[in-house]
Amino acid sequence: MNTILEVKDLSMDFGGLRALDHLDLNVVEGEIAAIIGPNGAGKTTFFNCITGIYNPTEGEILISPPGKKRKKINGLKPNRVTKKGMARTFQNIRLFSNMTVLENVMIGRHCRTSSGIVGAILRGRSTIKEEKDVVDFSYNILKKTGISHLVNEFAKNLPYGAQRRLEIARAMATEPFLLLLDEPAAGMNPRETRELDELITRLRDEDNVSILMIEHDMKLVMSLSDRIFVMDYGRKIAQGTPSDIINNPVVIKAYLGEDIDA
Amino acid sequence: MIKAQEIKKSFLVSLWFMFLTFPIMVIRVNPIEKFVEWRWKNMLVVGIGSFLLSFVWRYMLKKKEAGEKRAETGESGKTFLIQRILEERRFYIPLVTGLTIIAVAFPFIFSMYQTSIMTTALMYIVLGLGLNIVVGLAGLLDLGYVAFYAVGAYSYALLNYHFGLGFWSVLPIGAVLGFIFGVLLGFPVLRLQGDYLAIVTLGFGEIIRLVLENWNEFSFGPSGIANIDRPGFFGIQFSLQTASIYLYFLMIGLVIFTIIVVNRLQNSRIGRAWIALREDETACQAMGIDKTRTKLRAFALGATWAGMVGVIFAAKTTFINPASFTFLESAMILSIVVLGGMGSILGVIIGALILILLPEYLRAFSDYRMLLFGAIMVIMMVFRPQGIIANIRRTYKFNE
Amino acid sequence: MEYFLELILGGLTRGSIYALIALGYTMVYGIIQLINFAHGEIYMIGAFTALIFTSVLTLLGFNEIAVIVLASLAAVIYSSAYGYTVEKIAYMPLRRASRLSPLISAIGMSIFLQNYVLLAQTSDFLPFPNLIPEFEFIKPYRHIISSPEIVILITTSTAMILLTFLIKFTRTGKAMRATAQDRNMAMLVGVNVNRVISITFVIGSALAALGGVLIASHVGQINFYIGFVAGIKAFTAAVLGGIGSIPGAVLGALVLGLTESFATGYVSSDYEDVFAFGLLVLILIFKPAGILGRVTARKV
Structure with missing residues (x-):
């Protein structure tokens, strides 16, 4: 198995506050990995570091897209990181609310297409073809994520569960090799969560995408993930298979505090 | 039905604006010729104007809030007349033709x-x-x-x-x-x-x-x-x-x-x-x-x-x-x-x-x-x- | 050497006027993250109100001191009232709107107020009486500093001290700081946020009015357009010091005042405004957080 994401010794400081503390983590091709941990453990900060929104204080972030050379991506801008093949969703849904569902996904195609201003104005044959491909590609992703019936709705008018799915669809449109999901099941009801479980598995199996997700829903994490990383106070305190983690006393302590009554 | 309370509110607004606009609207000074002009008529205009406008203002605010609530509950707003005209070809074509004729004829008329x-x-x-x-x-x-x-x-x-x-x-x-x-x-x-x-x-x-x-x-x-x-x-x-x-x-x-x-x-x-x-x-x-x-x-x-x-x-x-x-x-x-x-x-x-x-x-x-x-x-x-x-x-x- | 000293004092005077206006920008920005474009106009209205009251009171035969005090008071009261009203009309309904909306509304308000004064009063420059008497003790130093300059320096420093006291030690000040930190949280712990915002506008406007009276009597003429340039310069000062920071606004204003004073004194006065605008552009590009501002992490 190839390691596709390698994070070494990653630290992030905000003023005097250390949000990430010498974190090591890796993701191998084809797996679904999960990061869990209490609120404020630094999970989203970790995502922000590896996707280029923050520039980490210390450490290295290396990616090896399948079939390509290993590369360091520290300090790259978010758009460059996405272009290299890591796409993300946001915990507090950040859709383009006044654009339609289809257009939201079409934005994801931006970095895989190339027509510019002149092309748009002249609207030549290649531009028309590219545009048509973008529409078809995007629509197919909507079908795959199960929201194709909402295609011409405004993103802001979607029900909550569908907005979460649209976030995933939009990220998938950038053709990532690694999909980063930030609390994809937050706010979903049990039925929606079950459907999400299926969707994520299907994306991994059919689209050759590996997945790293932050999630609080333990049932989902346990059923989906191949491996779990546990974070607390900006550090990784444990890692392993779901069964390893569930029995790990350190993890139980981090979640429940000092008194172990549960 | 306009309630007494509403009238009172508007009355206070109008008083406030009469006070507010008093120096700028009512008095005009000419510091060179040491001459002051009093324009009390303006105060009346401001008073009546702001009294009436405050009703309109509140009505429109209420209408906007209602609209926002509708949007939040997912009810889609109505499409506007102009949008409908633009979408339908049988309106659209005569409209464009008409506009073209007017545009071309304009400088000659x-x-x-x-x-x-x-x-x-x-x-x-x-x-x-x-x-x-x-x-x-x-x-x-x-x-x-x-x-x-x-x-x-x-x-x-x-x-x-x-x-x-x-x-x-x-x-x-x-x-x-x-x-x-x-x-x-x-x-x-x-x-x-x-x-x-x-x-x-x-x-x-x-x-x-x-x-x-x-x-x-x-x-x-x-x-x-x-x-x-x-x-x-x-x-x-x-x-x-x-x-x-x-x-x-x-x-x-x-x-x-x-x-x-x-x-x-x-x-x-x-x-x-x-x-x-x-x-x-x-x-x-x-x-x-x-x-x-x-x-x-x-x-x-x-x-x-x-x-x-x-x-x-x-x-x-x-x-x-x-x-x-x-x-x-x-x-x-x-x-x-x-x-x-x-x-x-x-x-x-x-x-x-x-x-x-x-x-x-x-x-x-x-x-x-x-x-x-x-x-x-x-x-x-x-x-x-x-x-x-x-x-x-x-x-x-x-x-x- | 004397020329140098004169430039320094001139710069400090200018700077302290900018500071009075800049405080309004920075306080409002600190609390609702809005550049209150209409703030310059509030200052202009303050100056006009003072002029109008001075003329009327003088004609009515009040003595000099009474005229100064009453006219300044009227300016402060009216500017505060305008600031309060502008907030209620143009900004309060937009609390939850996107960031662009209140900004456009503010620009609209600024244009509206300018033309309101233009139409109701005049487009000409009006001579403004020198309200500040000549002090005897200053006579020997007249070539370096004038009595209006002394009055300006003293008044502004007093105002700053009072403001600092208000913000640091009073309940209102505490509520203001809480609202600036986190509006929702402040609301939850029982701060009447709308009231705090209104108070902020009132205080900012009152300071601007004070600045308006002082500068108008120093320069000796006003028109409806003075708010625009003064507004931009005060804003520059606020940004220079780090917008949202009160000591920053004062520091920024003094730096801007001195820069202008030296640039016009030693380089050229034709480009007086260009220096201010140029400085603004440079800070925003190279150090948008300002001298005393902190860089805040982007929340995602």
């Missing part, structure tokens, strides 16, 4: 003066559409738009004065210079977030005007440049009358060209990126869009249009000076975009026609023109931020 006013309105349509790319589509509040307009106007005036270059050869030069200035000014400032960007562009706009005013050797200072050539046609110079008709049709052509370009742009890869950037910068960047480059494109493209119209402006008035390029000019173009509807082509056209033609034809209005512009910007933002005509997103056809 009306006087030269009317034609000239209409030409000005057309120029503002193009300026509005250009700024609409920057503000409406990309969401970048550019308060120094007039700087690029000045660049275009001065490039024609100076090239014409020094080298005798004609209108048609300078038109593309003006556009290119607008573009270059857009890139040069845009590059450093586009990293800034929304409100800072607004101030910096305002600062740049003022700097350019101040330089034009003070650098006498280059721009002839406040006295400006006169006797600029009117546009010719393959070396033929027209009479004043013909030239104004010629300019009118030139502007009609430019308006159509601009509409086509902006329409194509907003439904293109770049246009979508602009709108996404306006909606959410962080998400947009995370989707692989280069923020700075995308902004720069919008900024420079908007500037290109301003440069082009600047050349036409110089050719139309045959005289320019820095006074034509103040912040108020930028504000005027902005209020066209705001009134019409940010991002909406049809909205901007209607906005420009209303704001430019209304003060021209209703003479009583013309003094109150800027007052009106300011009020419109506030009122639109409070009650209808999407403008008269909200931007409609297109729907796509796809193969399954």
Whole structure:
């Protein structure tokens, strides 16, 4: 198995506050990995570091897209990181609310297409073809994520569960090799969560995408993930298979505090 | 039924405004002749006016809140008459035909003066559409738009004065210079977030005007440049009358060209990126869009249009000076975009026609023109931020 | 040397006027993250109100001291009332709107107020009486500093001290700081946020009015347009110091005042405004957080 994401010794400081503390983590091709941990453990900060929104204080972030050379991506801008093949969703849904569902996904195609201003104005044959491909590609992703019936709705008018799915669809449109999901099941009801479980598995199996997700829903994490990383106070305190983690006393302590009554 | 409580509220509002406007509206002093004029009539007008307006204000606020609640519960708003007309072919075609006939016949029916006013309105349509790319589509509040307009106007005036270059050869030069200035000014400032960007562009706009005013050797200072050539046609110079008709049709052509370009742009890869950037910068960047480059494109493209119209402006008035390029000019173009509807082509056209033609034809209005512009910007933002005509997103056809 | 000293004092005087206006920008920005474009106009209205009251009171035969005090008071009261009203009309309904909307509304308000004064009063420059008497003790130093300059320096420093006291030690000040930190949280713990915002506008406007009276009587003429340039310069000062920071606004204003004073004194006075605008553009590009501002992490 190839390691596709390698994070070494990653630290992030905000003023005097250390949000990430010498974190090591890796993701191998084809797996679904999960990061869990209490609120404020630094999970989203970790995502922000590896996707280029923050520039980490210390450490290295290396990616090896399948079939390509290993590369360091520290300090790259978010758009460059996405272009290299890591796409993300946001915990507090950040859709383009006044654009339609289809257009939201079409934005994801931006970095895989190339027509510019002149092309748009002249609207030549290649531009028309590219545009048509973008529409078809995007629509197919909507079908795959199960929201194709909402295609011409405004993103802001979607029900909550569908907005979460649209976030995933939009990220998938950038053709990532690694999909980063930030609390994809937050706010979903049990039925929606079950459907999400299926969707994520299907994306991994059919689209050759590996997945790293932050999630609080333990049932989902346990059923989906191949491996779990546990974070607390900006550090990784444990890692392993779901069964390893569930029995790990350190993890139980981090979640429940000092008194172990549960 | 208007309740007593409502009346009391409005009465208090009216008292407050009578107090508020008392020194400025009622008293007028002439410190030189030591003379004070009391205008008590104004106080009455303010009192009655604010009493009535406060009802309207509260009614509209309530209506807006109700609308917001409807939107939150997912009920989609009604489609507007104009949108329906545009969608149906059987209305659309006669409408366009009718407009074409009016547009072609206009200069032959009306006087030269009317034609000239209409030409000005057309120029503002193009300026509005250009700024609409920057503000409406990309969401970048550019308060120094007039700087690029000045660049275009001065490039024609100076090239014409020094080298005798004609209108048609300078038109593309003006556009290119607008573009270059857009890139040069845009590059450093586009990293800034929304409100800072607004101030910096305002600062740049003022700097350019101040330089034009003070650098006498280059721009002839406040006295400006006169006797600029009117546009010719393959070396033929027209009479004043013909030239104004010629300019009118030139502007009609430019308006159509601009509409086509902006329409194509907003439904293109770049246009979508602009709108996404306006909606959410962080998400947009995370989707692989280069923020700075995308902004720069919008900024420079908007500037290109301003440069082009600047050349036409110089050719139309045959005289320019820095006074034509103040912040108020930028504000005027902005209020066209705001009134019409940010991002909406049809909205901007209607906005420009209303704001430019209304003060021209209703003479009583013309003094109150800027007052009106300011009020419109506030009122639109409070009650209808999407403008008269909200931007409609297109729907796509796809193969399954 | 004397010329140098004169420039320094001139710069400090200018700077302290900018500071009075800049405080309004920075306080409002600190609380609702809005550049209150209409703030310059509030200052202009303050100056006009003072002029109008001075003329009327003088004609009514009040003595000099009474005229100064009453006219300044009227200016402060009216500017505060305008600031309060502007907030209620143009900004309060937009609390939950996107960031661009209140900004456009503010620009609209600024244009509206300018033209309101233009139409109701005049477009000409009006001579403004010099309200500040000539002090005897200053006579020997007249070539370096004038009595209006001394009055300006003293008044502004007093105002700053009072403001600092208000914000640091009073309940209102505490509520203001809480609202600036986190509006929702402040609301939850029982701060009446709308009231705090209104108070902020009132205080900012009152300071601007004070600045308006002082500068108008120093310069000796006003018109409807003075608010625009003064507004931009004060804003520059606020940004220079780090917008949202109160000591920053004062520091920024003094730096701007001195820069202008030296630039016009030693380089050229034709480009006086260009220096300010240029400085603004440069800071925003290279150090948008200002001298005392902190860089805040972007929340995602």
